Amino acid sequence: MTPFTVAVEGLATDVQLPDGDGPFPAVLVRTPYDRRRHRAELGGWARRGFVALVQDVRGRHASPGEWRPYENEAADGAATARWIRQQPWNDGRFVAAGASYAGHCALALALDAPEDARPDAVIVAVPALGPAETAREPSGVERLSARAGWWAAHGDRHDSDEDALEKTLAADPGLLSHLPLSDLPRRLGRNLPSWPELWRHRERGRFGSRARHAGMPLLAVGGHHDHFAEDTVELWRGWGGPSARLLMGPWGHGLVAAPGPDARPAHRVSLGELYARWARLALAGELASGHRGAVGLGDSPLWVPAGLEGEPRTEPVRLLHGASFTADPELPVSSGELTVPTDATPDRCLLVTPPLPRPLDVIGPAEVRLRATADTPSADWAARLVAVTPEGAAERLAVGIVRRGDEPGQAAEFTVGLGRLARRLPAGTRLRLEIAGHHFPAHARNPHTGDDPVTATRLLASRREVDPRHVALRLPVLRSRPAPTDPVQEILR
Structure with missing residues (x-):
């Protein structure tokens, strides 16, 4: 049947009915990205x-x-849900579904709406949990380029201009370097009143706390290379409904349409078919209780059960250079460039492991433990882990960044989380660990003055010292080859 458009509480809504006699279960997607897509x-x-x-x-x-x-x-979702359940073509059941911001809409309906309006099941992919979770790392460091791109494309406007940031950067390459960052709307030539408001949000975990009391099944889907990978896994872990399923592959924010360099043909999944089969089982109450799922192991053809994690193991690292370096926000370490300059004043501490004697399966959260010093009242510490093949090709594996306010000149011991890895590292791979003061423009530059990076107008270079004897790279390593699983069977069990 051809879809038709109705206004539900004034909101434009496309509806498509199945062939045959109803009533039918329904699926609702609420999106800011144009329903016609x-x-x-x-x-x-x-x-x-x-x-x-x-x-x-x-x-x-x-x-x-x-x-x-x-x-x-x-x-708005609650009003639409009530309308759906009043229609003669609906059997009283519906699924809230969505990806990215639409995933936020689905979770808001499932966790924040009144009981009578909540869905019977939820499908969320790469979910944007909330403004604080999307705008900042857990440590508080600002995710600059991703948020600037989203706000330039979608913020404070009825339509979208997907390439707005790229077009402005082409004409104004210093756009993201200009201070203060709160001035970005003027540089874009746009009125963006919600841009400064975004950075006032610091409280994380609202959905996470409410997820413990969820009353319906969940299917969470994410990618290891997605900004929201950890949020997706933690949502699944904390879900309190009758069942929770997780599918994590070596994908980016676009999931199967955005495979990472470690994706293999075995990681191709028909998500649409999987979603529909899961929804049928979820609405019928035929899913086994508990938390299950599958994780794609990058650089291998394997899927392994969700929840499988390796044992923390410290990998030996040796210093190449930069135990003392200068973190200069005027010349920040690039988040997009993996080439490391070695013929100038060090801008990062660089360490490397020996070549791996055998393949390594790494599944779970990785971290770096440091003993280090900064001579400024505020300092960000970015750790980037890079895999270097025997042929010399470099590939980013993980990045973590924390903000510290230690006494200037006083050594401190702390940990930088690198996020979750699910990767097979081939024999002969060397791991390069970079410890820097910036990771720009993916993250805003810390001005080192103690001022808010969003409103700061003055930058200060920061002298850093890293004690290489107290650098520990901790990876979650499997002791034996993992038993493979079928992702479809795990999701539909």
């Missing part, structure tokens, strides 16, 4: 016996009102 998805759900609905959120595209990210989704 979901026409193929509507058809896919309808062919599988679901009424499919996609709605432009308030203030976006064809929906009227003021667009205020993260503010109205529970209330």
